[in-house]
Amino acid sequence: MKKVVLSVVAALAVSAAAPALAADMPAKAPKVAPAPPPSPWDIAFGAAVMNDYVFRGVTQSGHKPSVAAYFEPRYNINSNLQLYAGLSGESIKFANNAAAEIDFYGGVRPTVGPFAFDLGFWYYYYPGGNCFAPVGVDPACTGVIPVQGNVAKAVASFYEVYGKVTYTWTDWAFGGNFYYSPNFLNLGADGEYLSGTIKFTAPEKMAIGPVGWYVSGEFGHQWLGTSDRFYACTIAAGCLANNPNGIPYKDYNTWNVGLGFTWKVFTLDLRYSATDLNKGDCNAFTSDPTATGTNHVTAINFGPGSSWCGATFIAKLSADLTLGSLK
Secondary structure (H helix, E strand, O other): OHHHHHHHHHHHHHHHHHHHHHHHOOOOOOOOOOOOOOOOEEEEEEEEEEOOOEEOOEEOOOOOOEEEEEEEEEEEEEOOEEEEEEEEEEEOOOOOOOOEEEEEEEEEEEEEOOEEEEEEEEEEEOOOOOOEOOOOOOOOOOOOOOOOOOOEOOOOOEEEEEEEEEEEEOOEEEEEEEEEEOOHHHOOOOEEEEEEEEEEEOOHHHOEOOEEEEEEEEEEEEEEOEOOHHHOEOOOOOOOOOEOOOOEOOOEEEEEEEEEEEEOOEEEEEEEEEEOOOHHHHHHHHOOOOOEEEEEEEOOEEEEEOOOOOOEEEEEEEEEEEOHHHO
């Protein structure tokens, strides 16, 4: 009888514990929804400050400090094809007193293996310019002429189309660039620019602590056509040749070489830049209001000389990031 009672008690104990044991058992894991694909949209943006804003070897800021900023939305069709459009701006010092450059640009960036291409359109807008020329040269001009006698149109805005390619091999990048404008700087002359670039980016094992570094250089050639009548110069005006219908600008070579340091989103680029334009032909090209002297006479220049195309050292500190990198 005692064994029967113990058996019944044990059975009741097991049945009472069963629900608790079932509750302790893990429930079946719910299905997890797959992560959404990354957005094809991104935005690149940044800003910079530099002691001199140089464009193809020629200062755009009168060898004075300049600030810059840009904003560039991007759409990745796939991992090898990107569309982009951008807006950027720089502070400048032009011969017509324009103080700002505003750029509107856009294009496509295809990638094929180690080759990265960039095909696009760029519009350079220079608001706030004034016209300097004798009365009768241009109805928009007031007849005011700077002390050195250079003339300048109120409007210097122009556009270019371009194509670029970069080949990357290990830590090296080799590039080629071509730009074309039918009316460069609104001078009336067409312009083509061709350059080659090379860049070595130090691998992580060669970094200076948390700071990365690179060395790079570029050699380019700028072709320039003949200006319109606004910039004409004759023997009677002091030039060595008669160019009553416009002056044939001098083509020139330009080069730069530099060392850069990177830390997080910041880059410090230290660069030497120069051209082979003499001071006289530089003055004819730029209409530099700070040109001096009278002995820089050429076939297209009546005497003053400009240092705007001369050798210069550039220090530029920039910050570049993308919206995607902030997530």
